[in-house]
Amino acid sequence: MIWRQRPLRTVHLLALALCVSAGGDFDWTKQEKTSFYYGTFPTGFSWGVGSSAYQTEGAWNTDGKGMSIWDVFAHKKGKISSNETGDSSCEGYYKFKDDINLMKEMKLNHYRFSISWPRILPSGSKSKNKREHINEKGIRYYNDLINMLLDNKITPVVTLYHWDLPQVLQEKHGGWQNASMVSYFNDFASLCFERFGNRVKHWITFNNPWSIAVEGYETGEHAPGLKLRGSGAYKAAHHIIKAHAKVWHTYDTKWRSKQKGLIGISLTADWGEPVDVSNQRDIEAAERYIHFYLGWFASPLFHGDYPQVMKEYIGRKSGQQGLGASRLPVFSPQEKSYIRGTVDFLGLGHYTTRYVTQKNYPSGFGDSYFADRDLAELVDPQWPDPGSEWLYSVPWGFRRLLNFVKTQYGNPMMYVTENGVSEKRLCTDLCDDWRMQYLREYINEMLKAVKDGVNVKGYTAWSLLDSFEWDEGFSERFGLYFVDFSNKNKPRYPKASVQFYKRIISSNGFPNQREVESWKRKAVETCSSSNQLLAAGQSGDAEGCVWFVADPLIGHMEMVTEIVVPTVCTLCILLSAVFFMFLLRRRL
Numbered sequence: 001m002i003w004r005q006r007p008l009r010t011v012h013l014l015a016l017a018l019c020v021s022a023g024g025d026f027d028w029t030k031q032e033k034t035s036f037y038y039g040t041f042p043t044g045f046s047w048g049v050g051s052s053a054y055q056t057e058g059a060w061n062t063d064g065k066g067m068s069i070w071d072v073f074a075h076k077k078g079k080i081s082s083n084e085t086g087d088s089s090c091e092g093y094y095k096f097k098d099d100i101n102l103m104k105e106m107k108l109n110h111y112r113f114s115i116s117w118p119r120i121l122p123s124g125s126k127s128k129n130k131r132e133h134i135n136e137k138g139i140r141y142y143n144d145l146i147n148m149l150l151d152n153k154i155t156p157v158v159t160l161y162h163w164d165l166p167q168v169l170q171e172k173h174g175g176w177q178n179a180s181m182v183s184y185f186n187d188f189a190s191l192c193f194e195r196f197g198n199r200v201k202h203w204i205t206f207n208n209p210w211s212i213a214v215e216g217y218e219t220g221e222h223a224p225g226l227k228l229r230g231s232g233a234y235k236a237a238h239h240i241i242k243a244h245a246k247v248w249h250t251y252d253t254k255w256r257s258k259q260k261g262l263i264g265i266s267l268t269a270d271w272g273e274p275v276d277v278s279n280q281r282d283i284e285a286a287e288r289y290i291h292f293y294l295g296w297f298a299s300p301l302f303h304g305d306y307p308q309v310m311k312e313y314i315g316r317k318s319g320q321q322g323l324g325a326s327r328l329p330v331f332s333p334q335e336k337s338y339i340r341g342t343v344d345f346l347g348l349g350h351y352t353t354r355y356v357t358q359k360n361y362p363s364g365f366g367d368s369y370f371a372d373r374d375l376a377e378l379v380d381p382q383w384p385d386p387g388s389e390w391l392y393s394v395p396w397g398f399r400r401l402l403n404f405v406k407t408q409y410g411n412p413m414m415y416v417t418e419n420g421v422s423e424k425r426l427c428t429d430l431c432d433d434w435r436m437q438y439l440r441e442y443i444n445e446m447l448k449a450v451k452d453g454v455n456v457k458g459y460t461a462w463s464l465l466d467s468f469e470w471d472e473g474f475s476e477r478f479g480l481y482f483v484d485f486s487n488k489n490k491p492r493y494p495k496a497s498v499q500f501y502k503r504i505i506s507s508n509g510f511p512n513q514r515e516v517e518s519w520k521r522k523a524v525e526t527c528s529s530s531n532q533l534l535a536a537g538q539s540g541d542a543e544g545c546v547w548f549v550a551d552p553l554i555g556h557m558e559m560v561t562e563i564v565v566p567t568v569c570t571l572c573i574l575l576s577a578v579f580f581m582f583l584l585r586r587r588l
């Protein structure tokens with residue numbers, strides 16, 4: 001794109017001088033978009049795939065499991081695409097042995113899954129009350145899963161909270177709006193350490209708390225579906241951060257010396273790139289975007305408090321709205337020191353990138369997390385957009401995000417806990433070129449980040465199987481394996497990317513051009529026969545190959561003009577300047 005190419009050097013220098021003041025050591029003007037890098041990861045780099053309980057297990061009311069907020073939410077009509085539910089999903093509860101065989105075949109080092117809280121504590125807690133009991137059948141399921149993973153030399157990486165809060169806690173207390181969740185979550189986590197901690201050494205407290213807070217309590221697109229705009233998300237996040245810290249301390253004081261494991265959290269964030277890196281306001285807007293996304297959680301955990309820019313913006317806007325206090329809650333000094341430093345490793349989920357520019361929201365706009373940020377998100381229509389509407393493939397953003405974490409939070413030990421791409425067709429072609437392309441480029445940018453000195457220890461492709469994609473139901477498929485949901489047995493079929501990922505794993509990276517170029521060809525050789533199998537296996541009423549007609553261009557037209565018009569203007573000005581200088585020089 002033209003406006004991203006190097007303009008006049010003076011503009012560059014100016015931008016450089018300006019951004020020195022823009023927080024951290026991250027250099028916004030350094031845009032290395034280098035060609036493909038052939039090389040390998042450090043020895044011991046861990047390769048895995050991920051999943052979560054509600055998305056894959058099914059068995060929603062089996063063997064004494066209690067209800068979660070997602071069971072209840074999905075059963076309400078109109079919340080999920082095509083009114084689908086995760087009631088049976090991939091039937092992972094029954095098929096985990098088959099799935100571990102798939103992982104073994106791929107030679108994975110780790111498997112990331114989550115424990116369903118209401119499956120082991122049906123009413124959310126475990127007091128003496130007879131109705132509040134531990135569901136031993138649920139415990140047995142996770143024991144079997146963990147044991148079989150270990151038998152196959154696959155390290156379990158366990159998420160404690162992947163969004164499925166026991167419904168009882170939502171109804172009785174208002175879920176994450178209520179500070180009492182901190183001790184309920186601590187009890188649940190303690191039970192997990194007690195029962196599984198002799199074998200599980202990698203714990204993730206929360207998966208993507210941004211999504212829990214914003215989509216659960218601000219927009220209501222996710223369970224519990226509350227629309228408490230401008231305050232609900234901040235309050236939920238506040239309690240989640242405290243709950244994380246409490247569980248880290250519990251592990252640290254009671255279990256670590258015996259079990260010798262690590263406790264982290266998995267934060268998900270897009271990268272935000274300034275529309276114009278020579279514009280200080282754009283740089284600040286991009287930085288704000290990342291602080292409201294990642295920093296909201298990372299900053300308390302690494303530095304003890306919310307990002308300064310969040311405190312400023314939300315505080316000022318709350319004042320303009322005539323509120324006595326900021327809508328962003330405040331940590332006491334004791335809480336700050338209690339929370340700071342409670343991550344043994346940082347899990348990072350990442351999928352996509354946005355361009356960001358400054359945009360003021362008038363105070364009459366109303367309370368909203370989104371308006372609090374004073375920015376607009378833009379996309380380049382040329383970015384590949386193979387799957388979910390929000391997911392554009394922008395590999396270089398991944399390297400920039402990883403480097404941002406390095407400079408901002410003191411280069412913590414990191415595991416990439418989620419990265420992948422979906423397809424938006426009901427009927428899948430198992431020859432998933434776009435996924436191979438995405439994995440190849442994103443993993444390569446991660447490799448460049450490792451060469452930059454970023455401390456990444458492992459990578460988790462999202463996801464092993466196609467599964468219940470939250471409010472999108474089964475319409476978006478992130479799996480390396482295709483699951484035929486129309487068939488009662490939920491058979492799994494490998495997409496070409498299984499072979500492709502397997503080769504990255506066995507080479508621990510990208511050894512040389514000749515070899516890497518042959519991978520795709522070889523992977524595609526296997527998928528056409530799988531395609532035939534799938535066609536033969538699909539039940540009579542299978543959907544047929546329906547392509548969703550997406551509207552990437554129309555939907556983003558407004559955003560595009562927002563980018564293009566200023567760009568054209570900037571270009572015109574630059575060109576005139578060059579022309580003018582040219583004239584001047586000829587005169588001399």
Ligand SMILES: *[C@@H]1O[C@H](CO)[C@@H](O)[C@H](O)[C@H]1NC(C)=O
Nearest residue numbers: 076077078079081082083084
């Ligand atoms: C979902 O359920 C609602 C209420 O019963 C109904 O109006 C709607 O048509 C359903 N949607 C689909 C796609 O079946």
Ligand SMILES: *[C@@H]1O[C@H](CO)[C@@H](O)[C@H](O)[C@H]1NC(C)=O
Nearest residue numbers: 172173174175177178179180
């Ligand atoms: C939190 O839950 C308790 C019951 O445990 C309830 O009395 C209290 O009102 C709740 N607080 C909020 C803010 O909802």
